[in-house]
Amino acid sequence: MLLSALYGNGVNNMENELESIIDATIEKTILSAIEDLCFEIRCEQDPKSIYSKTESVLYKYPLLKKAIEDRKEQIATIERYGIPHKSKSFTVYNPGSGYVDVRSDYEKKEDMIEQIQAGIVASEERMKPVEKALDQVAGDPYYGIIEMKYFQKKTIEQIAKHFHCDASTVQRHKNELLSAIKFHLFGEDILNEMMGWIAV
Numbered sequence: 001m002l003l004s005a006l007y008g009n010g011v012n013n014m015e016n017e018l019e020s021i022i023d024a025t026i027e028k029t030i031l032s033a034i035e036d037l038c039f040e041i042r043c044e045q046d047p048k049s050i051y052s053k054t055e056s057v058l059y060k061y062p063l064l065k066k067a068i069e070d071r072k073e074q075i076a077t078i079e080r081y082g083i084p085h086k087s088k089s090f091t092v093y094n095p096g097s098g099y100v101d102v103r104s105d106y107e108k109k110e111d112m113i114e115q116i117q118a119g120i121v122a123s124e125e126r127m128k129p130v131e132k133a134l135d136q137v138a139g140d141p142y143y144g145i146i147e148m149k150y151f152q153k154k155t156i157e158q159i160a161k162h163f164h165c166d167a168s169t170v171q172r173h174k175n176e177l178l179s180a181i182k183f184h185l186f187g188e189d190i191l192n193e194m195m196g197w198i199a200v
Contacts (some may be wrong), residue, residue: 055178
């Protein structure tokens with residue numbers, strides 16, 4: 001106000017603009033701090049956070065691979081020996097007399113194989129993003145931590161012994177690898193969540 005008294009309304013307008021800029025900067029800083037805090041709280045409180053989802057996907061990955069192999073073996077068995085006689089998977093509903101299967105053994109076999117193959121294709125499609133994400137970090141010298149921790153279910157201590165380092169080193173590299181994997185798996189989800197938090 002002292003400057004405006006000396007130099008008139010022009011300086012007064014400058015002071016008002018400066019105050020507006022300061023107020024806007026403070027508000028922006030506060031909002032940014034709140035957004036950061038919200039991000040941390042949501043990650044800690046949400047049991048299905050992206051970090052947790054990434055770990056869940058990695059734990060399930062070998063199970064999915066095994067399920068695919070089991071289904072392929074099942075197809076080979078059906079092609080070799082036919083459908084087990086006690087199978088009730090393929091029936092045609094007849095309103096007058098209940099469930100009656102009217103197809104030939106060959107048709108039953110082909111239908112069952114087709115259904116199993118559809119399951120294999122669906123499972124392989126679900127695996128593709130995981131395999132792509134793993135390929136992105138496969139060259140890391142500590143990639144073995146992922147395989148040992150999530151595929152072989154080794155403890156951090158066992159992994160540390162394998163790598164001849166302490167548990168904190170294993171934990172640090174595991175987290176770094178997980179961060180890279182989660183961005184390859186859930187990159188769009190991460191960006192959408194961040195944009196959503198900013199818009200709040």
